[in-house]
Amino acid sequence: MGTTAHGVPEIGQQVNLLLSHAAGYVAHRTVAMGVRAGLVEALAEAGEDGLSPDELADRLGLDRFYVATWCRAAFGAGICDRSGGAYRLAPHMATLLLDLSAPAYAGGVFEAMEQPEMFTRFEQHLATGQRLWWDGCGPRFIRAVSRVGRPFYRRLVPGGLEQVPGLAERLAAGCRVLDTACGAGMGLVLLAQAYPDCELVGVDGDEFSLEVAEENLRTAGLGDRVRLVHSPMEKMTFDRPFTVVINNISMHECRDIDQVARQVRAALEPGGWFVISDFPFPDDDDGLRSVPGRVMSGIQFFEAQIDDQLLPRRVYDDLLARHGFHGIGSVSLTPMHAVTYGRA
Numbered sequence: 001m002g003t004t005a006h007g008v009p010e011i012g013q014q015v016n017l018l019l020s021h022a023a024g025y026v027a028h029r030t031v032a033m034g035v036r037a038g039l040v041e042a043l044a045e046a047g048e049d050g051l052s053p054d055e056l057a058d059r060l061g062l063d064r065f066y067v068a069t070w071c072r073a074a075f076g077a078g079i080c081d082r083s084g085g086a087y088r089l090a091p092h093m094a095t096l097l098l099d100l101s102a103p104a105y106a107g108g109v110f111e112a113m114e115q116p117e118m119f120t121r122f123e124q125h126l127a128t129g130q131r132l133w134w135d136g137c138g139p140r141f142i143r144a145v146s147r148v149g150r151p152f153y154r155r156l157v158p159g160g161l162e163q164v165p166g167l168a169e170r171l172a173a174g175c176r177v178l179d180t181a182c183g184a185g186m187g188l189v190l191l192a193q194a195y196p197d198c199e200l201v202g203v204d205g206d207e208f209s210l211e212v213a214e215e216n217l218r219t220a221g222l223g224d225r226v227r228l229v230h231s232p233m234e235k236m237t238f239d240r241p242f243t244v245v246i247n248n249i250s251m252h253e254c255r256d257i258d259q260v261a262r263q264v265r266a267a268l269e270p271g272g273w274f275v276i277s278d279f280p281f282p283d284d285d286d287g288l289r290s291v292p293g294r295v296m297s298g299i300q301f302f303e304a305q306i307d308d309q310l311l312p313r314r315v316y317d318d319l320l321a322r323h324g325f326h327g328i329g330s331v332s333l334t335p336m337h338a339v340t341y342g343r344a
């Protein structure tokens with residue numbers, strides 16, 4: 001099996017390609033179900049000894065036959081290892097799927113992809129192209145997206161920000177920081193904890209997201225440290241300038257990206273930093289066929305519905321240059337996460 005003399009793949013190769021997609025779907029559903037039903041957590045608690053499917057089922061009050069079915073699929077997907085009839089989580093899976101505080105946490109993606117806002121609604125409106133905005137998204141989707149954004153913030157704060165020349169010192173000394181499109185406030189919590197002397201403001205255009213942010217800040221004991229503002233980024237105005245403006249996985253969503261860049265510039269003190277932390281959407285064929293590229297292509301189904309698309313990172317270089325920012329630079333934090341920055 002392989003390619004013909006003319007470089008055209010044989011049918012068997014194409015079947016394998018398609019079946020690998022079906023296998024990925026099986027793995028995705030197995031992970032999402034395992035996290036939701038507590039199976040992954042129970043296996044994490046059992047540690048190296050693991051549990052037999054019956055023990056796992058009994059511990060969670062689930063059906064033994066069904067749990068054995070899940071265990072085999074989880075083994076097949078590489079989420080679990082097994083020996084002597086016991087299943088245990090494969091290395092790092094507990095961190096990757098359960099530890100919301102880990103920079104490598106990936107559990108949110110599985111949860112978000114399963115929400116109807118991702119694919120179901122897109123397909124329903126394939127003919128009409130009827131758009132959506134955040135105020136039309138369900139609470140489960142909004143909370144799931146905040147768990148997608150959390151590791152982006154976690155990599156940014158403080159590690160990513162430390163790679164922006166001159167910024168770490170200012171943050172440590174205390175300054176005014178604005179998180180634009182702050183969503184459910186996960187970033188504000190991390191910023192407030194990392195930089196106790198900073199004054200923090202979060203702005204977002206969606207009221208429900210801000211309610212969740214308020215709740216998250218209160219739970220973290222930071223309710224009085226952060227001011228939340230309900231406004232589109234295109235229209236935000238502030239009475240005093242900021243030293244740093246951050247945007248996490250949202251810059252691509254601006255209805256008018258140039259207007260937002262102008263508003264950010266106006267909100268910054270001279271020499272202040274604008275830090276854009278986002279998905280770097282691949283703009284070449286190889287990138288689009290890579291695993292990160294394909295996951296980002298999945299996210300595009302939601303982005304299309306809110307009338308945007310993820311952007312190649314270099315678009316932000318051009319945007320910052322166009323609006324007179326200087327000292328423009330970027331760092332790649334993971335294949336799915338890049339930071340672009342510039343100074344006012």
Ligand SMILES: C[S@@+](CC[C@H](N)C(=O)[O-])C[C@H]1O[C@@H](n2cnc3c(N)ncnc32)[C@H](O)[C@@H]1O
Binds near residue numbers: 145206233254
């Ligand atoms: C993908 S979520 C990210 C939220 C947060 N930064 C995070 O990483 O968890 C996008 C957020 O951007 C907000 N948003 C999108 N476009 C906006 C705009 N033009 N003005 C204000 N907020 C906007 C949405 O309401 C939503 O909360």
